[in-house]
Amino acid sequence: MRILLDKFSKSFGSTNIIEDMNLEVGSGEMLALLGPSGCGKSTTLFAVCGIHRPTSGRILFGTRDVTDLPSQERNVGVVFQSYALYPHMTVEENIGFPLMVRRIASADIKKQVADIADLVHIGDLLGRRPAQLSGGQQQRVALARALIRRPDVLLLDEPLANLDAKLRLEMRSEIRRLQKETGITAILVTHDQVEAMSMCDRIAIMKSGEIVQIATPSEMYKDPRTSFVASFLGNPPISFLKGKAQQGAFVLGENGLCLPIAALSGIPDGTTLSLGVRPEHFGTAGGIPVEGKVVFAETQGRENLYDVVLPDGSVLRSIQPVRDDVKPGDSVRWNLDSASTFVFAEDGRRL
Amino acid sequence: MIAPAAVMISLFFLMPVILTAIFAMTNMSTATGISGGAWQVTQGAVNRLKTAMPELANGIAEPRFVVDEEGLAALEALKLKAGFTTELRTSHMGEVFPSRREAERVIKALKDRPSTREVKQISDLFNRSVLNTRFETRDELMASLKKLGFTLTPAEQDTVAKATYTGWVWTTENFRIIGNSPDMAQIFLNTAFYVSVTLLLFNVSYALFLAITTHYMPASTASIFRAIWLLPRITPVVIYVLLWKWLTWDSGFISMFVGQFGYPPKNYLLDSAYNAWFFVILINGFIGASMGMLVFSSAIKAIPQTQFHASEVDGASRWQQVRHVILPQLRWPILFVTCYQTLSLLASFNEILLSTRGGPGKATEVWSLAAFHTALNNYTGNLEYGLGAAMALVLVVVGIVLSLIYLRIFRYDTLISKPLIED
Ligand SMILES: Nc1ncnc2c1ncn2[C@@H]1O[C@H](COP(=O)(O)OP(=O)(O)OP(=O)(O)O)[C@@H](O)[C@H]1O
Ligand SMILES: [Mg+2]
Numbered sequence: 141m142r143i144l145l146d147k148f149s150k151s152f153g154s155t156n157i158i159e160d161m162n163l164e165v166g167s168g169e170m171l172a173l174l175g176p177s178g179c180g181k182s183t184t185l186f187a188v189c190g191i192h193r194p195t196s197g198r199i200l201f202g203t204r205d206v207t208d209l210p211s212q213e214r215n216v217g218v219v220f221q222s223y224a225l226y227p228h229m230t231v232e233e234n235i236g237f238p239l240m241v242r243r244i245a246s247a248d249i250k251k252q253v254a255d256i257a258d259l260v261h262i263g264d265l266l267g268r269r270p271a272q273l274s275g276g277q278q279q280r281v282a283l284a285r286a287l288i289r290r291p292d293v294l295l296l297d298e299p300l301a302n303l304d305a306k307l308r309l310e311m312r313s314e315i316r317r318l319q320k321e322t323g324i325t326a327i328l329v330t331h332d333q334v335e336a337m338s339m340c341d342r343i344a345i346m347k348s349g350e351i352v353q354i355a356t357p358s359e360m361y362k363d364p365r366t367s368f369v370a371s372f373l374g375n376p377p378i379s380f381l382k383g384k385a386q387q388g389a390f391v392l393g394e395n396g397l398c399l400p401i402a403a404l405s406g407i408p409d410g411t412t413l414s415l416g417v418r419p420e421h422f423g424t425a426g427g428i429p430v431e432g433k434v435v436f437a438e439t440q441g442r443e444n445l446y447d448v449v450l451p452d453g454s455v456l457r458s459i460q461p462v463r464d465d466v467k468p469g470d471s472v473r474w475n476l477d478s479a480s481t482f483v484f485a486e487d488g489r490r491l
Numbered sequence: 492m493i494a495p496a497a498v499m500i501s502l503f504f505l506m507p508v509i510l511t512a513i514f515a516m517t518n519m520s521t522a523t524g525i526s527g528g529a530w531q532v533t534q535g536a537v538n539r540l541k542t543a544m545p546e547l548a549n550g551i552a553e554p555r556f557v558v559d560e561e562g563l564a565a566l567e568a569l570k571l572k573a574g575f576t577t578e579l580r581t582s583h584m585g586e587v588f589p590s591r592r593e594a595e596r597v598i599k600a601l602k603d604r605p606s607t608r609e610v611k612q613i614s615d616l617f618n619r620s621v622l623n624t625r626f627e628t629r630d631e632l633m634a635s636l637k638k639l640g641f642t643l644t645p646a647e648q649d650t651v652a653k654a655t656y657t658g659w660v661w662t663t664e665n666f667r668i669i670g671n672s673p674d675m676a677q678i679f680l681n682t683a684f685y686v687s688v689t690l691l692l693f694n695v696s697y698a699l700f701l702a703i704t705t706h707y708m709p710a711s712t713a714s715i716f717r718a719i720w721l722l723p724r725i726t727p728v729v730i731y732v733l734l735w736k737w738l739t740w741d742s743g744f745i746s747m748f749v750g751q752f753g754y755p756p757k758n759y760l761l762d763s764a765y766n767a768w769f770f771v772i773l774i775n776g777f778i779g780a781s782m783g784m785l786v787f788s789s790a791i792k793a794i795p796q797t798q799f800h801a802s803e804v805d806g807a808s809r810w811q812q813v814r815h816v817i818l819p820q821l822r823w824p825i826l827f828v829t830c831y832q833t834l835s836l837l838a839s840f841n842e843i844l845l846s847t848r849g850g851p852g853k854a855t856e857v858w859s860l861a862a863f864h865t866a867l868n869n870y871t872g873n874l875e876y877g878l879g880a881a882m883a884l885v886l887v888v889v890g891i892v893l894s895l896i897y898l899r900i901f902r903y904d905t906l907i908s909k910p911l912i913e914d
Pocket of ligand 1 (some may be wrong): 152177178179180181182183184226304325
């Protein structure tokens with residue numbers, strides 16, 4: 141079921157958290173809401189599930205306007221950031237709660253609970269209370285509770301934050317599989333860009349209550365609209381160089397490095413710019429040599445990560461296949477692939 | 492740090508209960524006093540003796556006349572004819588007459604012929620009746636009786652001593668009285684009725700109702716409601732009850748109001764037992780409900796907001812939210828309020844004392860008020876400390892037993908959360 145936020149605004153008292161947000165999540169699509177803490181991700185989710193009424197604007201499920209519909213009638217499954225399990229109920233009762241309030245026969249509930257609990261690997265914990273579970277186990281109970289009544293819309297507020305790396309990978313694909321199988325429209329709120337990129341069809345990046353860009357993960361990686369988006373995606377993160385435009389080229393500092401870049405034709409000389417260079421675009425391949433000094437080296441097993449300080453003090457990050465010949469303190473002359481860099485104006489806009 | 496606390500606890504918490512228990516095992520009253528007593532053949536003592544020793548009882552009650560030195564000395568002091576004294580001493584010394592008539596017959600027969608007035612005067616001097624005489628020790632009483640011609644076996648002496656002792660004694664009689672008296676049974680039923688109805692209707696149910704309804708109100712409206720419901724609690728009880736009296740008096744608001752429709756004015760508070768209970772329960776209920784409301788409100792506030800959010804998106808209606816999310820998490824506060832309010836309803840009687848004084852008749856007399864009336868304040872003037880203390884002790888025991896029962900019912904053990912079980 142399609143979700144549409146139409147000029148959605150939300151303010152608490154006199155503070156506007158979200159203003160005129162437009163967002164469409166296609167039927168059966170899984171969208172990631174990615175953004176820094178406090179940018180309004182949870183607030184958006186709460187509006188979709190009906191806990192917060194929008195200050196203005198409309199919310200549509202399919203073609204049905206649900207703006208004024210109480211949460212109970214929206215058929216939305218939510219995994220809350222703080223789990224919100226009922227402490228006085230056992231795991232079984234927690235998961236079965238959405239069915240119980242619909243007065244479904246308890247034998248049916250028991251069976252469905254058992255099925256979904258196996259799915260999230262908590263089948264042997266059904267008799268426990270939330271206080272007797274680890275964080276990750278609680279999270280899976282919350283997930284099971286959100287999924288059990290086959291909601292039209294699934295909202296996940298950082299559902300995997302407390303899991304260990306292995307379980308997180310497993311749950312990622314599990315949630316994605318479930319979502320695809322059932323065709324549920326889902327919104328996943330996360331801080332973790334890897335999670336967003338690996339699980340979702342599209343990513344919406346939010347910053348202080350606004351959606352900066354919506355795109356598929358690869359589009360967004362290759363074609364960020366602002367420096368904020370570019371800095372948010374990618375691990376290790378992109379590095380920025382500060383410089384000026386000069387005759388269609390990017391010039392770093394006084395008489396420093398000069399990079400001819402196609403996008404810069406027509407930009408007046410002297411405009412302050414910043415150049416985004418992803419670590420994989422600085423290293424052995426590429427056309428323009430850059431000299432610097434390695435100040436930091438780290439191996440990640442298959443790849444090595446280096447921080448290189450340029451003569452003017454700015455830092456470029458580089459990721460390369462494992463090699464043993466470079467150590468911190470060494471001077472290097474590596475190549476920069478200028479065609480793959482991004483140029484941003486002073487206000488962060490991509491040029 | 493333990494020593495001062497222990498002193499305080501034993502002095503102010505333990506001592507009253509222990510003293511009550513000690514008093515409860517005595518028959519102390521205004522009549523006996525709380526220090527030692529004396530031996531006195533009162534009419535009451537005679538009555539008590541009537542069943543066990545009817546002869547002695549009758550004899551003791553009668554005046555007795557004995558010719559002895561004491562009487563003769565008094566006679567000499569009267570300066571009547573000297574012959575009276577001499578003759579009585581020589582021929583009648585030590586004689587005991589069971590009645591005035593017999594004594595006077597002998598006096599009349601004296602050679603010096605006393606006049607009728609003198610006969611009476613003389614006989615008075617030899618009156619040795621023990622009725623209403625106070626003896627400081629038991630031996631004095633026994634010596635006196637012996638002189639009067641009552642020879643008693645040691646067992647009989649015990650009975651007499653017990654019947655005539657005016658001080659307090661150790662006894663379990665109080666509990667027998669409490670157990671057997673139909674008055675006490677009635678008071679017990681009154682108390683059970685008063686406590687359970689006030690507790691269930693107001694202190695718990697109504698308080699819960701207020702707490703839950705204010706929880707679903709906007710914050711500012713809710714605090715206004717809570718403040719209003721707190722008023723009975725913060726108003727001095729004398730004034731608060733006075734307001735109720737003003738409402739229910741014959742010239743009060745209710746009378747004035749229904750007077751408009753032609754009903755004659757009457758005192759609604761005391762006009763029937765039914766009305767008296769109605770108002771007593773309202774007066775106490777409104778005070779009690781405010782405390783429960785506060786406790787329950789803050790307990791509901793302590794439930795994380797997200798649980799309400801979660802249950803809403805899970806599809807729970809308001810009622811289901813109350814039933815499945817709020818109430819189960821209020822088990823401990825409900826237990827606390829039930830326990831606390833049971834005890835305070837059992838023990839406090841000031842609202843009843845100020846409003847109905849237990850009336851009309853003894854319709855609204857509850858246990859604690861009856862104990863107060865028995866031990867400290869009643870119309871006959873004989874304050875029965877011992878009996879009152881025994882009643883108070885019953886209250887303490889009932890309170891403890893009820894608390895234990897509540898702990899069981901609410902399964903206190905499960906309220907204490909279990910530690911995390913390791914995988
Ligand atoms: N009930 C509220 N009253 C006032 N301000 C609120 C309320 N709820 C949230 N806010 C504010 O709204 C902003 C957005 O909050 P929100 O919870 O949506 O952030 P978030 O993006 O989910 O952050 P996080 O990743 O840390 O969970 C924050 O600045 C927060 O302080
Ligand atoms: Mg959040």
